[in-house]
Amino acid sequence: MSPDASCLAFGIPLPDSSLHTCLSSDSVLLAAVGGPKWDAVPSEKRPERGLLKPRSAMELYTNIRPARMFADLSAACPLRADIAAAGIDFVVVRELIGGVYFGKHTTEERNGEQVATDIMAYSEHEIRRIAHVAFQMAQKRRKRVTSVDKANVLDTSRLWRKTVCAVAEEYPNVEPRHMYVDNAAMQIVRDPSQFDVIVTENLFGDILSDEAGQINGSIGMIPSSSMGDGSRGLYEPIHGSAPDIAGQDKANPIGTILSAAMMLRYNFGMAEEADAVEAAVETVLHTGYRCGDIMDQGGTLVGCREMGQRIRELI
Ligand code: IPM
Ligand code: MG
DSSP: OOHHHHHHHHSSSOOHHHHHHHHTSSEEEOOOOOOGGGTTSOGGGSTTHHHHHHHHHTTOOEEEEEEEOOGGGGGGOOSOHHHHHTOOEEEEEEEOSSGGGSSOEEEEEETTEEEEEEOOOOOHHHHHHHHHHHHHHHHTTTSEEEEEEOTTTOHHHHHHHHHHHHHHTTOTTSEEEEEEHHHHHHHHHHOGGGOSEEEEOHHHHHHHHHHHHHHTTOGGGOEEEEEOSSSOEEEEESSOOOGGGTTTTOSOOHHHHHHHHHIIIIISOOHHHHHHHHHHHHHHHHTTEEOGGGOOTTOEEOOHHHHHHHHHHTO
């Protein structure tokens, strides 16, 4: 049962039975969660809990979010043509079960007013293991890791930078770079071609991966995989639940479909099948079919259902 459905039916985002199902599965495919009806609800009763809980219970500390421009979607890229032409092909490696998302959250009354606190904590081992993932991935790509932090302000970021520097020494063929998160947000739109692998903590990764998704045409296109030390993973599109178009057959299903392709590739070692799904997506885009978020001049507008059907027919 989805976290949204569970909130509506039981008032809690993830019944123990659903968590147990996730924990006893080889792989989990998750759609988007959340909506304005839960804006005023305490965090443990929000649908987002139903997403954060399996991530942490399954110990999925690595979240991989590829940002690659599809050739046929260059018209949907909001960047200047010469910037896009330099190429956009990088991966955000987001730490997924640490930092402020999983620190203590409190809201209390102090001196007649409400005071809210969110603790952001990172330990060396949490940073080290995600840094290794990033450097190993860069070894198979263009051999550059950009570690993003806010080391000019935050202690967690200073520890992050020191730890990433130490890990980098084990990968002499990979070029390490360090960038403050505000600068990284700016560089992603100024010159995305400079990035190969970006590694960063949970909150920064959440924000930068939305930005990375959008410069590729639409966040609706971007899949993600979340993994831990074992082979088990959780796969989900990076977009939210788009409550403004819910139930109207307008959402772009491609982020979810490409997440299923990542599941085949990374979880089940089914590279050929993953290639087939990705090729079907590319063919449908090349033929001109577009959901509303990636619609361009000359494109044929289709709904979520038709887009899904057209992709399925080609697999
Ligand atoms: C994401 C989402 C989630 C996150 C929300 C829904 C809790 O934005 O997967 O990027 O912040 O991790
Ligand atoms: Mg997000």
